[in-house]
Amino acid sequence: MTSEQVLEVIRTRRVIRHLTDEPVERTQLEKILEAGRWAPAGGNHRFVRFVAIENPATLQLIRKISPGMSQRPPAIILLCIDWNQVALAETPADDPVIYIDVGTAMENMLLATHALGLGAGPVTSFSKEAMRVVLNLPQHLTPEVAICIGHAAPRGQSPMIPKQRVTWQSLTDWERFED
Amino acid sequence: MAESLVLTEDEALELLAFFVTSARILQREPAKYGSMRLLMAAERVGEFALERSSPDTQEFLAAMAEDLDQAMMYMADHERFVDDMDAMCRKIAQYLVGRDETGGEA
Numbered sequence: 001m002t003s004e005q006v007l008e009v010i011r012t013r014r015v016i017r018h019l020t021d022e023p024v025e026r027t028q029l030e031k032i033l034e035a036g037r038w039a040p041a042g043g044n045h046r047f048v049r050f051v052a053i054e055n056p057a058t059l060q061l062i063r064k065i066s067p068g069m070s071q072r073p074p075a076i077i078l079l080c081i082d083w084n085q086v087a088l089a090e091t092p093a094d095d096p097v098i099y100i101d102v103g104t105a106m107e108n109m110l111l112a113t114h115a116l117g118l119g120a121g122p123v124t125s126f127s128k129e130a131m132r133v134v135l136n137l138p139q140h141l142t143p144e145v146a147i148c149i150g151h152a153a154p155r156g157q158s159p160m161i162p163k164q165r166v167t168w169q170s171l172t173d174w175e176r177f178e179d
Numbered sequence: 180m181a182e183s184l185v186l187t188e189d190e191a192l193e194l195l196a197f198f199v200t201s202a203r204i205l206q207r208e209p210a211k212y213g214s215m216r217l218l219m220a221a222e223r224v225g226e227f228a229l230e231r232s233s234p235d236t237q238e239f240l241a242a243m244a245e246d247l248d249q250a251m252m253y254m255a256d257h258e259r260f261v262d263d264m265d266a267m268c269r270k271i272a273q274y275l276v277g278r279d280e281t282g283g284e285a
Binding site: 064065066067068070125127129 | 192193196197199200201203204208212216219
């Protein structure tokens with residue numbers, strides 16, 4: 001793969017809020033999980049755990065406690081913080097690196113999903129307590145973001161905020177800020 | 180007045196879960212998400228009730244589903260969203276008034 005192909009995947013990835021019923025192959029899901037594994041992690045610690053869900057009944061239950069999940073995903077990867085690993089690394093619980101690691105893993109997975117020709121949308125609008133019950137999560141894991149994965153449905157996407165022209169230039173300053 | 184039941188037990192529980200989890204999550208989300216969650220709940224009520232409703236209400240719910248879809252597409256455009264919602268509120272009121280006048284048959 002050329003650098004231009006990699007950049008094209010980055011440029012063309014979108015949050016997908018409407019998915020078809022078509023199932024996701026296990027091998028594809030494993031590739032996405034592997035992409036998460038290769039995400040940069042602060043101090044090379046492993047603060048993020050992945051929970052992969054394909055069971056239709058469990059997926060339905062998750063959707064019921066996730067008001068932000070407009071998708072009916074055939075697969076979900078839930079990213080959790082492993083607080084045992086945080087404690088083991090003697091990392092303060094309020095260190096932002098913990099959540100940065102969730103973000104890097106998520107982005108790697110979103111890009112891998114897109115590169116595989118699938119669609120994905122991250123969801124944080126779920127009840128963490130209800131998710132804990134539905135998945136019988138151990139106490140040391142907190143669910144942070146659910147990535148809904150499937151095949152994109154041919155339907156318009158609803159922007160959460162007004163569409164605006166964003167460029168890398170509009171997001172960037174060079175060197176030291178002036179007084 | 181029509182008294183037929185249009186939700187199953189599972190559907191009622193799903194709505195209950197949606198409302199309660201939404202109430203919790205909205206404590207950490209922007210206030211404007213509240214309108215979106217309520218519209219999503221309305222969408223689910225419409226989907227659930229569609230099959231078991233009277234023919235007139237089915238027609239009303241089908242039209243409402245399209246309106247809801249359209250309104251949510253344009254939530255980011257505040258002026259348009261408010262106009263869309265006002266139009267939907269008028270449609271709902273007209274339908275309710277019609278049903279009231281005909282004893283639930285309209």
